[in-house]
Amino acid sequence: MSETLRTSDQGQVLADIRRALGRSETVRPMPLEPFIEAPVVTTSAELVARFTEEITAVVGHAHRARSSAEVATHIARICADASVRELALSGASMLAELNLPAQLAAQHLSAVVVADFDSRSRDELIAFLAGCGVGVTAVDYAIAETGTLVLTSDEEQSLLVSLLPAIHIAVVHQHQISSSLATVIEKLNHERMLRAAPCRTATFITGPSRTSDVELTLSIGVHGPKALHVIMLGEDSNDARLESTTPTSA
Amino acid sequence: MSLVSPDLTERSHTALADATLQTALKRATDTFIERRREAVAGVPDWEALRARARQIKEHTINHLDYYLEQLVEQVTALGGHVHWARTGEDVSRYIIELARARGVTSVVKSKSMATEEIELNHALEAAGIRPVETDLGEYIIQLAHEKPSHIIVPAIHKTREQIADLFAEKLKVGRAREVEEITAIARARLRHEFLSAGMGITGANFAVAETGTIVLVENEGNIRLSTQVPPIHVAVVGIEKVIPRFADLSVFLRLLPRSGTGQKQTAYVSFLNGPRQQTEIAHDSNSPNEFEFHLVLMDNGRTRILADEQLRESLYCIRCGACLNVCPVYQKIGGQAYGWIYPGPIGAVISPQLQGLKQAGELPFASSLCGACRDACPVAINLPDMLLALRAKAKETEGAHAGRRKLGESMAMRVYAATAQRPKLFVAVGAMVRRISRLLAKGGKITSAHVSPLDEWTRYRDLPVPTGRSFRAWWQEHKGDE
Numbered sequence: 001m002s003e004t005l006r007t008s009d010q011g012q013v014l015a016d017i018r019r020a021l022g023r024s025e026t027v028r029p030m031p032l033e034p035f036i037e038a039p040v041v042t043t044s045a046e047l048v049a050r051f052t053e054e055i056t057a058v059v060g061h062a063h064r065a066r067s068s069a070e071v072a073t074h075i076a077r078i079c080a081d082a083s084v085r086e087l088a089l090s091g092a093s094m095l096a097e098l099n100l101p102a103q104l105a106a107q108h109l110s111a112v113v114v115a116d117f118d119s120r121s122r123d124e125l126i127a128f129l130a131g132c133g134v135g136v137t138a139v140d141y142a143i144a145e146t147g148t149l150v151l152t153s154d155e156e157q158s159l160l161v162s163l164l165p166a167i168h169i170a171v172v173h174q175h176q177i178s179s180s181l182a183t184v185i186e187k188l189n190h191e192r193m194l195r196a197a198p199c200r201t202a203t204f205i206t207g208p209s210r211t212s213d214v215e216l217t218l219s220i221g222v223h224g225p226k227a228l229h230v231i232m233l234g235e236d237s238n239d240a241r242l243e244s245t246t247p248t249s250a
Numbered sequence: 251m252s253l254v255s256p257d258l259t260e261r262s263h264t265a266l267a268d269a270t271l272q273t274a275l276k277r278a279t280d281t282f283i284e285r286r287r288e289a290v291a292g293v294p295d296w297e298a299l300r301a302r303a304r305q306i307k308e309h310t311i312n313h314l315d316y317y318l319e320q321l322v323e324q325v326t327a328l329g330g331h332v333h334w335a336r337t338g339e340d341v342s343r344y345i346i347e348l349a350r351a352r353g354v355t356s357v358v359k360s361k362s363m364a365t366e367e368i369e370l371n372h373a374l375e376a377a378g379i380r381p382v383e384t385d386l387g388e389y390i391i392q393l394a395h396e397k398p399s400h401i402i403v404p405a406i407h408k409t410r411e412q413i414a415d416l417f418a419e420k421l422k423v424g425r426a427r428e429v430e431e432i433t434a435i436a437r438a439r440l441r442h443e444f445l446s447a448g449m450g451i452t453g454a455n456f457a458v459a460e461t462g463t464i465v466l467v468e469n470e471g472n473i474r475l476s477t478q479v480p481p482i483h484v485a486v487v488g489i490e491k492v493i494p495r496f497a498d499l500s501v502f503l504r505l506l507p508r509s510g511t512g513q514k515q516t517a518y519v520s521f522l523n524g525p526r527q528q529t530e531i532a533h534d535s536n537s538p539n540e541f542e543f544h545l546v547l548m549d550n551g552r553t554r555i556l557a558d559e560q561l562r563e564s565l566y567c568i569r570c571g572a573c574l575n576v577c578p579v580y581q582k583i584g585g586q587a588y589g590w591i592y593p594g595p596i597g598a599v600i601s602p603q604l605q606g607l608k609q610a611g612e613l614p615f616a617s618s619l620c621g622a623c624r625d626a627c628p629v630a631i632n633l634p635d636m637l638l639a640l641r642a643k644a645k646e647t648e649g650a651h652a653g654r655r656k657l658g659e660s661m662a663m664r665v666y667a668a669t670a671q672r673p674k675l676f677v678a679v680g681a682m683v684r685r686i687s688r689l690l691a692k693g694g695k696i697t698s699a700h701v702s703p704l705d706e707w708t709r710y711r712d713l714p715v716p717t718g719r720s721f722r723a724w725w726q727e728h729k730g731d732e
């Protein structure tokens with residue numbers, strides 16, 4: 001692979017760096033003291049309210065559901081509004097547990113689970129997704145203070161479901177919502193990154209794709225999805241939750 | 251294409267005489283300043299975040315060799331390829347050879363200052379490989395064969411009518427009326443490019459040493475498409491982009507969007523760990539991974555900056571653009587007048603370094619040293635001090651500029667340089683200048699000063715009257731707060 005290509009200037013660049021810093025060998029630095037932020041006390045209901053507010057602020061749509069049937073009903077309504085009959089589902093176990101394919105079939109929709117996509121060719125899958133009106137995914141985390149969804153995936157197909165179709169619908173359990181970016185970075189770090197087989201890709205999604213490149217005028221749906229719907233699943237709860245970012249030990 | 255900036259004065263005059271540009275610049279900088287102000291106000295511990303970001307950057311840059319070695323180890327362990335490049339030509343050559351070896355004839359590019367800096371597109375085109383810029387602003391600039399005017403919104407100098415005409419001419423489409431139509435045309439065109447390209451080329455906002463993660467921040471989704479659709483992803487990353495730990499992102503991802511576009515968070519942030527993994531299709535599980543990830547670590551003048559203790563902190567820059575928006579000079583002349591891809595105060599500092607002092611030595615003079623850039627910078631880079639140091643350096647090496655300016659102004663510069671090096675005198679003279687300025691002011695602005703050297707200065711701009719207190723006085727009072 002790259003070994004057969006040009007030789008790398010690793011030694012030379014590192015030598016230039018060391019010379020610039022006035023040393024002849026790399027020294028292992030003492031890591032910085034951790035950055036400790038005040039813990040946040042919040043309730044599930046507050047988180048849902050804030051999350052909803054922020055999603056709306058970035059031109060996303062937030063929906064509530066108490067059961068898998070209600071999730072399917074929301075999806076069916078979004079599809080009907082957009083005149084979509086065929087949709088793509090990511091292979092997330094959460095969607096399977098909600099029995100969504102069968103629920104959607106009952107609503108006369110044809111839901112293709114990408115993990116079962118009946119083709120050997122990735123190109124065909126991409127063409128299918130690019131032409132697909134709606135893609136449904138689960139999420140791994142959510143951030144209330146910015147209205148952000150966090151999707152992680154080792155399987156590239158599932159990521160494409162949140163990217164290529166015109167509309168992205170994400171299903172999130174209320175208990176997956178955290179208050180702050182700091183909390184979610186900490187979770188992502190410990191649960192997905194610092195492990196023997198780290199996740200390949202994580203994506204933060206905050207609203208549908210957008211641009212202000214022409215006269216600073218906001219325009220929605222430039223390259224990614226043109227609309228984002230978030231369906232929050234779960235009952236309201238006013239139990240206090242304590243969130244703190246425990247510092248990473250170096 | 252030469253990197254030499256032929257005549258800054260000439261370009262500035264052109265910019266000042268361009269009414270469309272003046273309107274666009276005013277609108278853009280006013281909007282960004284206001285959005286940023288609101289976004290920052292929503293973060294109670296903003297100053298603590300800035301201080302932390304600066305601390306992390308300082309620590310990393312002082313141990314750059316260590317963190318780069320760690321980064322390379324992690325990326326390699328994830329199955330990525332790493333190439334170190336001393337110069338821009340090395341970067342281009344590597345990418346061209348890779349493209350040829352894989353039979354790639356078209357590449358999709360997402361906005362990246364690093365690849366613009368090295369003029370990668372020219373090199374690719376010369377090698378018969380077609381680069382397509384996919385960020386809407388960059389796409390417009392590429393079609394128009396122009397240079398970006400802002401690092402966040404590159405085509406901000408063009409009106410919707412001009413863009414509609416450009417699309418109609420180059421893409422043979424009907425003339426769009428609304429911004430939405432322009433966006434829809436670009437979406438349709440570029441979708442096709444994403445699906446057919448053999449390679450996606452991006453920069454990176456951050457590269458995490460601890461985990462080997464490449465982090466990319468965007469709004470349009472073109473970076474997601476460039477990195478997730480074509481089988482090969484190449485990230486061209488300046489060596490200063492490394493940060494030690496994944497946890498550090500919690501600081502930078504709060505500072506960058508708020509400082510850049512005034513958003514709490516951009517629409518997308520991608521965290522990429524090595525090449526994607528092929529989903530196992532049952533009958534095919536033994537075939538090798540069809541995806542590749544290449545990290546190209548680029549020096550291209552950065553170790554030269556690193557060696558200069560006075561300028562080293564310009565490597566802390568996270569390219570947010572905040573210092574451009576608040577700069578009274580940038581607000582008037584825009585990005586193109588700076589003659590190179592890095593405009594504004596940060597451009598005035600790093601362009602001469604990256605290109606060699608001779609080529610852009612005049613840029614440090616395109617600033618008013620008002621200090622607004624330092625106050626806006628999310629990593630608190632001391633831009634005014636660096637500009638001053640560069641001016642002094644330029645003065646030492648050549649007297650050419652002095653001749654071109656009025657004697658008064660050049661003398662003032664010399665006085666400035668001399669006093670700035672003597673702290674007590676600097677404070678005293680500063681107080682005097684503030685007092686005189688207030689005498690010249692009408693309604694809070696100095697609109698036309700007939701006192702040399704201010705007359706040259708106020709020919710095209712109003713000079714805000716300095717507040718009664720100097721930044722230094724304020725700082726002395728407040729630095730204890732942190």
Ligand code: SF4
Nearest residue numbers: 567568570571573627
């Ligand atoms: S110097 Fe500071 S304000 Fe300017 S672009 Fe860089 S990080 Fe942003």
